[in-house]
Amino acid sequence: MPLPDFFEFHLPTRVLYGAGLIDQLSDSLPHWQGKRALLITDQVLEDLGLAERARKGLARAGIRVAGTFNDVPPDSTITTVESCAAAGRRCKAQVIVALGGGSVMDTAKVANILMVKGGRATDHMGAYILGNTRLNPMLAIPTTAGTGSEVTKVAVIADPDSQMKLPFAETQFFPEVALLDPTLTTTLPPLHTALTGMDALTHAIESYVSREAQPASDALALYVIETVNHWLVRACQQPDDLQARGQMLVASCLAGMAFTQSMVGIVHGIAHALGGRWHIPHGLANALVLPEGMAFNLDAAPARFARIAEALGLGLEYPADTAARWLRLTPLRALAQPVARFRPAERWLQLRLGEAAIARVRQLNQELAAVTGMPLNLRDSGMARADETELAALTEAALADGSMLYNPREVTADAVRRILKRLHQASLQPITPALTGGLDAMKDTGPSLTGVFESxxxxxxxxxxxxxxxxxxxxxxxxxxxxxxxxxxxxxxxxxxxxxxxxxxxxxxxxxxxxxxxxxxxxxxxxxxxxxxxxxxxxxxxxxxxxxxxxxxxxxxxxxxxxxxxxxxxxxxxxxxxxxxxxxxxx
Incomplete structure (x- = not known):
């Protein structure tokens, strides 16, 4: 792949990974000791005891949770953000701890602006308008494996009045520390595991074919595609498998690193519109739109989709490459280079591989449907109607989304409308998957006893x-x-x-x-x-x-x-x- 004329890779977030790491924070945040923290989470995590577990871990690190905001809904709104910021100001928080999924972290990022600068959330909507303003340091602790928000500079907040998702992007949004602990994700139900996993896969695939794709994000994206393909179904089938959970948590994080550098495209543009108007969960919208978005973009980037096919385990080596490697081992090695260049049907083969990649993503959706009950069309996902008026409104919202700017192919209203209509009428059936991965691979071998010595x-x-x-x-x-x-x-x-x-x-x-x-x-x-x-x-x-x-x-x-x-x-x-x-x- 040729290099872009210019690219930048910026990632100031320190990432820590380990099972049980939430209980071992004593030396991870030494400069936070004595600070007053606002813990931002949701009621589900409170009820599961994960929020209290985080409080105890922070206390061991010398960090006092001075206030908790646990009223974050699955799709955070402007009202939620402003209430959260008010809670942070009341407890005079010096640092922010975000425990949860993408909605919690996006709430924390935008609320952080309001805590420092004041005003309404809509006053700060946009990209890179903070200048040199410093925000409160943030610790991001994901309990889902999909958004990658723990390492991104973007946030999306819903505006119920306009039925839109409002975008925010600031370099200051990067958390100071991201803590990846797979034990915090084992309570995530199989359906939510599937949806967040497909969100991570969408981030990886869209960043890899983006107009802003670059070497660093490419490497991350391909690793994520391979990892999600291998581990997602298993994480849904075996929720307590820490290896599968850990693999997906890392994949989500790396996908976040990739797309925050090279951005996303048509899939996210349509998914944001579906979320804004019909409240379809973001991961589900991405999962459904992804194969359609790939098909739309295939002709614009066949070589990249062929590489995606390889990452999905569908690679097919060019015969010329095999012959060239063999020739290099013989006295005829001078012929290797011209033979390697002989690719009369290269584009045709790339397109066929791209089609295979699309078929595999559709199949993955069908396997997840069999394991988790994930819907396979927009009708079953909550989109009650698909008349021309509704399709026009969704299309308008999708085309206005900033993600479309980075798509490798110019997106038209007709293309969006056709995708939406196909997804509403789709009649795919679930497919029962084989059990993936070796069941005994890399089991957790850490100590099983705690409190060994009573005194x-x-x-x-x-x-x-x-x-x-x-x-x-x-x-x-x-x-x-x-x-x-x-x-x-x-x-x-x-x-x-x-x-x-x-x-x-x-x-x-x-x-x-x-x-x-x-x-x-x-x-x-x-x-x-x-x-x-x-x-x-x-x-x-x-x-x-x-x-x-x-x-x-x-x-x-x-x-x-x-x-x-x-x-x-x-x-x-x-x-x-x-x-x-x-x-x-x-x-």
Whole structure:
């Protein structure tokens, strides 16, 4: 693909991913400690307990939730945004935490403007009108996998009076931090999982064929297309599968990164009109319009649709490419380049691959319909009529949408009308899918027990004696002594300090504060993590990068001991059995 004359890729948001990350925020937001936060969410997440879980996680990070606005509807409105901003001003919020789907995050973005600048929401509608105005820092925590709003600079808010979706775009909308925790998405019903997943797929496909497509967004989009194709049905079939949930959550985020750079097109333009006039959920509208929008654009970008087909697992290699690779391995290698250029039916093949990609997206909709009951036409989606008056009103709203500016092919009123009429009359039937993906692939292998040690005394009793045995072990003891390393372990939940001092001969072990020790390394971690580590179920290097373990001092020197400590992973389970603590082996 040729490079565009100019492109910009800007993504200031820091992205964190991990199962259970919401419960481990203590070191993720150090500069937010002591700040007053406005938590923006919805009543469903309150009822599910996810909002309270977020409050506890924020409290552990030293962030006080000074106010909560939990009245965000599925399609946020101007009134919602203005009420949310008023709540933020009342509690004098310094930071914003958005917990939910796209509606919650879009509410937070626009309410943030009103908290800082005042006025009505409609006063700030448009693109890049804030100038150098700084908004309140925002933490975005998605509980759906579709909008990607946690990494975008756009927001869409409904105006019920005009039956329109109002667009907002500001660089300041980028959240400071996006926290991706798949455990927060397992309660999402299968139908909503399907709709949000198709929203992510639409973002990826439209950004890839956009007039503003560029190398960075291209790479992200193709990864998303491949991921959604493989994992979405499985996430609907098996809601508790954290691997499937995680894959979709990451795909949604990456799709957000892609389309916030290169934008979307005809599918979103029509979907926004359907949402504004008939309140059809955005993900459902995108899912239905997507194959029709792809068919409309195919002739304008056949090479790109052929590449989409490859990402959907439908690739077909050109015979000339195969021949050229073979020739490069032979004395006839000089012929490879001219053979590779011989593509007499290239455009024809690209169009056929594009058609296959469209067929696969339609099939995916039909599979999702079988699994989740997703409607397959506009009639069943809530669009009660499709007379010429209604089609004209929808067409006018769609053509006025800013998304149309980025479509690879000029959109006409006749094209929009035909798409709407076909989707209203469609009679596709559900197709039962095969179970996708290996069922045992990458299961969650983290510790299953929490609260392993009831008190500091229990921790000292169990781990203290185990460390004593390591020091006295005929194989490990001399190695620990030779390291001349003093390591201090600072445990949390429950609080405890254990210092293993290899500066002494023989090494000594101190339970509790050790004011005279001079640790080479201080490692701070949850007590449950220490237990999982000695069971051989937790990776220290990975935990350091994820900040599950915080370290100070000569960490590389301490890490060099890891290979030496491998026998301890066998000793710890045996030690627990010997002490009659077999109930802890499940951790």
């Amino acid at each position: 500091s005394e229990a921790l000292y009793d169990v781990l203290g004696e185990f460390y004593t045995r390591l020091i006295e072990d005929p194989d490990l003891g001399p190695t620990l002594a030779a390291s001349r390393l003093c390591v201090q372990f600072v445990y949390e939940d429950p609080d405890a300090i254990v210092t293993l001092d290899g500066h002494q001969s023989p090494p000594t072990l101190t339970m509790g504060p050790a004011p005279d020790a001079k640790p080479d390394v201080i490692m701070t971690m949850k007590a449950d993590f220490a237990h999982a580590f000695w069971l051989g179920k937790a990776n220290l290097i990975r935990a350091l990068s994820r900040r599950q373990v915080r370290s100070k001092g000569n960490v590389p020197k301490a890490v060099k001991l890891l290979p030496v400590l491998k026998p301890a992973f066998r000793l710890y389970p045996a030690y627990l059995k010997e002490r009659g603590l077999t109930q802890l082996l499940a951790g």
